[in-house]
Amino acid sequence: MKVTGYGTTAADRDLVPVTFDRAEPRAGEVEIEITHCGMCHSDLHQVRDDWGNTIFPCVPGHEIVGVVRKAGRDVTKFAEGDRVGVGCMVDSCQDCPECRAGDEQYCSGPHSCTMTYNGTKIPSGINTYGGYTSRIVVREEFVLRIPEGLRSEAAAPILCAGITVYNPMKHFGLKTGQRLAVAGVGGLGHMAIKIGKALGAEVIALTRSLDKAEEIRGFGADRVVSSQDPDAMAELAGSVDMMINTIPVAFDVAPYISLMRHDGNLCIVGNMIELEAFSPGPLVFNRITLSGSLIGGIAETQEVLDLCAAHGIEPAIETVGARDINDVLATLEKGGAGHFRHVIDMSTLAD
Numbered sequence: 209m210k211v212t213g214y215g216t217t218a219a220d221r222d223l224v225p226v227t228f229d230r231a232e233p234r235a236g237e238v239e240i241e242i243t244h245c246g247m248c249h250s251d252l253h254q255v256r257d258d259w260g261n262t263i264f265p266c267v268p269g270h271e272i273v274g275v276v277r278k279a280g281r282d283v284t285k286f287a288e289g290d291r292v293g294v295g296c297m298v299d300s301c302q303d304c305p306e307c308r309a310g311d312e313q314y315c316s317g318p319h320s321c322t323m324t325y326n327g328t329k330i331p332s333g334i335n336t337y338g339g340y341t342s343r344i345v346v347r348e349e350f351v352l353r354i355p356e357g358l359r360s361e362a363a364a365p366i367l368c369a370g371i372t373v374y375n376p377m378k379h380f381g382l383k384t385g386q387r388l389a390v391a392g393v394g395g396l397g398h399m400a401i402k403i404g405k406a407l408g409a410e411v412i413a414l415t416r417s418l419d420k421a422e423e424i425r426g427f428g429a430d431r432v433v434s435s436q437d438p439d440a441m442a443e444l445a446g447s448v449d450m451m452i453n454t455i456p457v458a459f460d461v462a463p464y465i466s467l468m469r470h471d472g473n474l475c476i477v478g479n480m481i482e483l484e485a486f487s488p489g490p491l492v493f494n495r496i497t498l499s500g501s502l503i504g505g506i507a508e509t510q511e512v513l514d515l516c517a518a519h520g521i522e523p524a525i526e527t528v529g530a531r532d533i534n535d536v537l538a539t540l541e542k543g544g545a546g547h548f549r550h551v552i553d554m555s556t557l558a559d
């Protein structure tokens with residue numbers, strides 16, 4: 209089928225309208241007409257080739273919500289007309305210990321998991337194209353159900369930003385009453401505040417941008433602290449049980465480690481390439497865990513969608529048209545500029 213969308217042929221070029229073919233749904237696959245797609249900072253990293261692994265042309269987007277238009281043979285969970293979502297993965301072996309444990313993102317099968325874009329489709333071997341498009345075809349195991357109470361545009365960011373912060377809170381056992389710090393309040397960070405509060409934590413937001421403080425308190429943060437103010441940071445020394453750090457660039461982790469309590473867990477979900485050099489001494493002397501975490505499994509993604517619906521949690525979004533994509537990427541590159549998540553209204557693709 210012919211599909212339209214936005215993609216780029218090189219790291220230094222803007223995204224432009226593209227047209228390409230997607231294979232018709234095979235057995236076990238559904239065809240989804242995409243209504244909305246969130247814009248994650250990872251989309252920017254990938255199109256700019258920050259990770260050095262981008263296959264061009266690159267068509268990003270992994271916070272996808274839409275409507276099932278066709279269900280292939282043997283599809284059992286979804287029918288035409290269902291409102292559904294697709295996150296960062298579209299396939300995995302389903303058989304390795306990680307997949308069996310519901311951690312498909314760490315699939316140790318022969319091909320690892322297939323990412324929604326810039327992944328290798330099995331068995332064809334072709335590059336996957338993501339959600340900045342009119343339609344996508346996905347095997348049903350990787351399709352999520354959007355709960356009744358969630359608007360489509362608001363559900364989209366939960367499929368990456370939401371699950372990425374929820375997974376480490378659950379996996380590392382964030383407990384009611386514990387102090388959670390969230391570093392960097394953008395797409396992931398603001399969802400970490402909302403979800404952390406829903407899980408009963410005391411939440412402290414660490415931001416470079418105190419001009420966002422009012423809004424951040426509106427997300428439920430108990431305190432908003434300037435990460436650039438050494439005195440304010442020193443006040444929190446040794447007091448944080450868990451930190452979700454979403455900073456997307458190389459940074460000095462030492463001031464963040466100093467906030468952690470004995471046995472605390474500082475989880476990096478943002479920058480994946482490098483940190484500035486730091487002393488492990490404070491980790492050693494306080495048995496602090498420095499950890500990382502990659503998105504979350506499919507069952508848990510459904511769980512966080514349902515949790516958000518149950519708690520009335522919606523991301524703070526600004527809906528944009530397809531023509532605005534390059535402007536939004538430029539905003540993300542500059543460091544956020546006060547917006548938390550942009551979501552593309554895909555009905556504007558034809559404009």
Ligand code: NDP
Pocket residue numbers: 247248249250251253368369372391392393394395396397414415416417454455456457459476477478479480501502503540542543544548
């Ligand atoms: P955003 O751009 O929406 O938010 C990042 C926030 O970090 C900004 O709002 C800003 O917060 C802070 N920040 C931005 N630039 C800088 C800088 N130069 N120095 C210090 N702080 C900065 O990004 P997302 O939330 O979409 O993504 C964050 C990171 O997480 C990205 O690197 C992305 O690739 C990664 N990611 C990882 C996933 C995983 O599975 N581990 C999944 C999805 C994304 P403030 O103004 O409050 O300081």
Ligand code: ZN
Pocket residue numbers: 248249250251270368369
């Ligand atoms: Zn993402």
